[in-house]
Amino acid sequence: MKIGILTFHWATNYGAILQCYALQTYLESLGHDVKVIDYKPKQYDDTLYAFFRFRKFLNVGNYLENKKKEASLSIFRNQKLKKIQRFYSFKDMSGNLDEFDAIISGSDQVVNPSFLLSGEGRGTEAPTYFLGFDFKGRKIGYALSFGCVEYPQKALPVASKYIKHFDAISVREESGVDIVKSMGRDDAVVVPDPTLLMTPSFYHHLADECPNKNDSYIYSFFIRNVKERKLAINEQLTKKNILWNNEDGDYTMQGWLSKIKNSQFVITDSFHCMVMCLKLHKPFVVVTEKEGNVGMNDRFYTLLEKMLLDKVLINKKNINCFSKFFDEIYNWDKIDDILENYSKIGGTFLSRI
Numbered sequence: 285m286k287i288g289i290l291t292f293h294w295a296t297n298y299g300a301i302l303q304c305y306a307l308q309t310y311l312e313s314l315g316h317d318v319k320v321i322d323y324k325p326k327q328y329d330d331t332l333y334a335f336f337r338f339r340k341f342l343n344v345g346n347y348l349e350n351k352k353k354e355a356s357l358s359i360f361r362n363q364k365l366k367k368i369q370r371f372y373s374f375k376d377m378s379g380n381l382d383e384f385d386a387i388i389s390g391s392d393q394v395v396n397p398s399f400l401l402s403g404e405g406r407g408t409e410a411p412t413y414f415l416g417f418d419f420k421g422r423k424i425g426y427a428l429s430f431g432c433v434e435y436p437q438k439a440l441p442v443a444s445k446y447i448k449h450f451d452a453i454s455v456r457e458e459s460g461v462d463i464v465k466s467m468g469r470d471d472a473v474v475v476p477d478p479t480l481l482m483t484p485s486f487y488h489h490l491a492d493e494c495p496n497k498n499d500s501y502i503y504s505f506f507i508r509n510v511k512e513r514k515l516a517i518n519e520q521l522t523k524k525n526i527l528w529n530n531e532d533g534d535y536t537m538q539g540w541l542s543k544i545k546n547s548q549f550v551i552t553d554s555f556h557c558m559v560m561c562l563k564l565h566k567p568f569v570v571v572t573e574k575e576g577n578v579g580m581n582d583r584f585y586t587l588l589e590k591m592l593l594d595k596v597l598i599n600k601k602n603i604n605c606f607s608k609f610f611d612e613i614y615n616w617d618k619i620d621d622i623l624e625n626y627s628k629i630g631g632t633f634l635s636r637i
Contacts (some may be wrong), residue, residue, distance in 0.1 A: 285385040286317045290413055292392045293365060294324040296354045297507075298540050299479075299556025303391050305364050307426070307478035309486070311388075311634070321381065322370040323412055325404040330354070349530070356535035374410055377417035384421050386637075389413045391427035391456055391478050397439035398431075414446035424637055425453040427475050427630070433459040433582055435466060444468050452637040454630075457582040474586065475630040479556060480623060484563045491541035491564065498532065501525040503547035505540075505557050506571075509600075513571060516603045517551060549610055555583050562623060565616045568596060569606045575599040591622050 289311075293304040304320060311318045327334065330351070334340070340347045361367070371377055381387060389395075394413035403410030415423040435443060447453070447467040454475040455461060464472035504526050506513050514528060527543060534543075544550055544560050550568040552558060561568040570584055577585045581597070588594045598606055 286319075286383060287311055288319055288321045288368070288381060288384040288387040290321050290323060290387060290389045290415070291394055293320055293361065293367075294322075294328065295392075296350050296357060298357070298537060299554060299559075300392050301357055301361060301365075301537065302556060303478045305360075306482045306486070307388070307391070308365065310478065310481040310631075314635075318366065319384075320365045320367045321387070322367040323377070324370065324372070325410065326372050327405055353530065353535040356539075357537060360537045373404055374412045374417060377412060377419075379418055381417075382420055384419075386422040386424055387415060387419060388424045388426050389415050389428065389450075390425055390454075391429060393429045393431040395425075395428050395443070396431035397436050397443070400442055401439055409442060411442070411446040414443065415449050416446040422451045422637065423449055425450045425455075426634065427454060427456040427477050428460060429456045429583065430460055430463050431580065433457075433463075433579060435463050440466065452633075454633050457586045459582045473629075473633060475633050476587075476623075476626045477556075477559060478630075479559050479563070480627050481630050482563075484565075484620070487541055487560060487563050488545065490538050491545040494534065494536060494538035494542040496542055496546035497534075498527060498543070498546065499525065501527045501547055502549045502551065503543050504528050504551045505544075506551075506553050508553055509573065513553070513600075513603070516600075517606075520604055520607060551606060558584065559587070562591075562619060565614070567609065567612055567614060569609045570597050571603055571606070572597055572599050575601070590626060591619050593619075 289304060289307055291304045292300045295301070308318050308320060399410055399413070402408060444467040447464065447469055453464060453469065453472045455464060455472050456475070456477055458474055461472050461474060502521065502524055504517055506529065510529065518526065527547070532543070541560060544557065544566055545564045547566060550557065550561050550566050551571065552568065553571050558568060558570055572581050572584070574581060584597055585594055588597065596609055596612070
């Protein structure tokens with residue numbers, strides 16, 4: 285089959301790009317002709333207008349860091365992702381994708397309410413990732429994530445209108461099943477994130493493209509609240525060598541994977557960083573903003589509870605306790621078996637549809 289993928293491949297985010305590449309590679313391994321549909325609204329381009337509209341000048345340091353990261357990740361996209369021409373809006377999609385036999389939306393938070401209601405500008409509905417446009421082939425939702433455990437009431441009528449367009453639908457989190465039910469469907473199943481479809485060797489090979497240049501270290505990778513986490517963690521580990529995010533100057537995808545692979549221990553708030561720790565056999569702890577299985581935390585619980593590892597999820601209030609996990613013993617063989625069986629669920633879903 286000829287399959288198109290619609291996802292947040294354009295985000296300046298390691299996990300967003302890696303899950304897209306993993307899904308593309310997995311489908312190709314089954315013999316399909318796979319392309320990434322290059323949909324990205326203009327408002328997400330790095331322009332002078334966006335710089336002032338989104339007040340990026342208020343944090344120039346973070347802005348410049350993202351520019352360096354984006355420069356490196358754009359190389360990876362161009363080398364690894366097989367993209368077709370770019371689309372800027374939902375309206376552009378109708379009737380222009382009939383070269384495909386099927387389109388897969390997902391994974392990542394492609395169906396989050398914020399993008400649905402204003403992804404192409406304030407007050408402009410953007411149901412592209414709900415596959416609401418005219419298309420003759422099969423419409424598939426794979427490992428869809430909503431970015432919440434309960435869909436906002438103001439977005440629910442819009443989502444309910446478009447959720448019916450999927451010929452088959454699967455979600456990444458347990459909470460996603462209930463969200464889909466609230467939209468009028470009861471056929472959603474939980475499947476693994478696309479990164480879990482690939483074997484560990486896939487990530488080892490990518491990591492090894494960037495030789496390790498660091499001595500013994502703990503890798504601390506955070507997407508949110510970096511300054512706050514850095515202050516708390518550095519205070520706890522005054523005698524440890526800690527490598528933070530991209531402080532080594534390497535912003536590449538391969539460099540990120542190498543930093544995880546060659547570390548002694550990983551501290552993170554990133555879902556895909558956690559997945560890479562599991563794949564690369566690296567002990568870790570996840571620091572959450574909110575306490576318990578609420579909001580964004582559900583993605584961690586959905587996966588870690590399968591391996592009885594939800595104990596490595598700690599709330600920021602207990603961040604001073606994370607060092608007790610340094611001596612945690614992981615049964616990597618058992619973890620590998622659980623992940624392999626879980627990946628088969630995703631493979632079975634994709635083969636069936």
